[in-house]
Amino acid sequence: MLLCLTASHRTTSFDVLEQLTVGASAVASTLGAHADIAGAVVLSTCNRFEVYLDTDATDAVDLIASAAGLDADILRSSATQLHGDSVAQHLFSVSSGLESVVVGEDEISGQVSRALLDARDTGSTSPALEKLFQRATKTSRGVKTQTALGGAGRSLVRLALELVSSRITDWAETRVLLVGTGQYAATTVVALRDRGAEQISVYSPSGRALPFATKHTLSAEVDLALALTAADVVITCTSGAEPVITPEVLAAGARRMIVDLGLPRNVDPLVVGVAGVELLDLETISLHAPLDEITATADARELVGSAASEFVADVAIAPAVVALRTHVLGILDAELARGRAATPEAEAALRHFAGVLLHGPSVRARELALEGRASDVTAALETLFGVQVEAPAAAGEAAEPATA
Structure with a gap:
């Protein structure tokens, strides 16, 4: 059965999200090694933390909370668990x-794909989760190409820069310091240049500023305190567990806008006590998120709903289709073993015929599954052919709160 525990900016405090993000690696390794869990994928972004499991368990809150170093009761009150069919709809x-x-937003589909790649690297994924995440990637591409939400420029970074722009007279004359060198930093560079920023420098707590600066034609900084003093706008997006910018490294002086896009926080909230410093963090940015574009969002949700229904139908009907194919091809192999096919050409023709013969029933079985009639297909196979069909890998169950 598929299970998902989800905590996001909409239902969870940033303090809890921050602690979950810090513990993401420990959660992934703990779940991947657990005997009762066939597969686990952890999705951790700047505004959500989610765990997708292939397991027979019905509640994973205690295990996840323990691995993340978080109180289980706090996690139960902050997160939601989804089971079975609702997991596909959500992902x-x-x-x-x-x-x-x-x-x-543009970045999330890539983050979902990377979450699956990370699970592959650690050996914690499973065939069921592979199918789920691969179909999610296909669905997100469909939303981008078939709905108005596919327009370029939707991202948290761009929203943050839009908010900052009200304080900026001329981006070309604005000195911008970027703290971080990951994928999000690269996205930020593109967004800054789209705004007209020309004076961009980069600092890396891990010492990777120079190669990043060379790749993106920026200036590399080695002294954070000096770089902060010279900057008009500072944007942080690094993955460290501790704040990089604290009151101690900031000198009071000219007005500076600091944008913290990191989770865990890259900037100590106490920096607002330093004269001239204004802080814009993820929590504040999320409060200024624009309203949904109603028509585009409705079209996208309809497409997502259809894709989820098709995925659920495919999962439900897969055992019956496999059983039918195994039955027919088994008979064919038995006949071929008895010497009924005199030539390779004849054998190839018979296998092609078997494939054509199976195609129609397979398509019809999927159509019936979409109508919620997968059990009719199973009953027909057992009645007509005596074929025993195994239960589907994931049973449809409704979403449940984490407190259930």
Whole structure:
């Protein structure tokens, strides 16, 4: 059965999200090694933390909370658990940007794909989760190409820069310091240049500023305190567990805008006590998220809903289709073993005929599954052919709160 525990900016405090993000690696390794869990994928972004499990368990809150170093009761009150069919609907919606701070944002689909790659690297994924995440990626591409949400420029970074722009007279004359060198930093560079920023420098707590600066034609900084003094706008997006910018490294002086896009926080909230400093963090940015574009969002949700229904139908009907194919091809192999095919050409023709013969029933079985009649297909196979069909890998169950 598929299970998802989800905590996002909409239902969870940033303090809890921050602690979950810090513990993401420990959660992934703990779940991947657990005997009762066939597969686990952890999705951790700047505004959500989600765990997708392939397991027979019905509640994973205690295990996840323990691995993240978080009180289980706090997690129960902050998160939601989804089971079975509702997991696909949720992940497809997340991957398509429909659950993001900025509806239709560009980055989330890549983050979903990377979460699966990370699970592969650690050996914690499973065939069921592979199918789920691959279909999520396909669905998000469909939303981008078939709905108005596919327009460029939707992202949390761009929303943050839009908010900052009210304080900026001329981006070309603004000195910008970027703290961080990951994928989000690269996205930020593009967004800054789209705004007209020309004076961009980069600092890396891990010492990777120079190669990043060379790749993106920026200036590399080695002294954070000096770089902060010279900057008009500071944007942080690094993955460290501790704040990089604290009151101690900031000198009072000219007005500076600091934008903290990190989770965990890259900037100590106490920096607002330093004269001239203004802080814009994720929590504040999320409060200024624009309203959904109603028509575009409705079209995207309809597409996501259809994709989720098709995925659920495919999962439900897969055992019956496999059983039918195994039955027919088994008979064919038995006949071929008895020497009925005199030539390779004849054998190939018979296998082609078997494939054609199976195609129609397979298509019809999927159509019936979409109508909620997968059990009719199973009953027909057992009645007509005596074929025993195994239960589907994931049973449809409604969403439940984490407190259930």
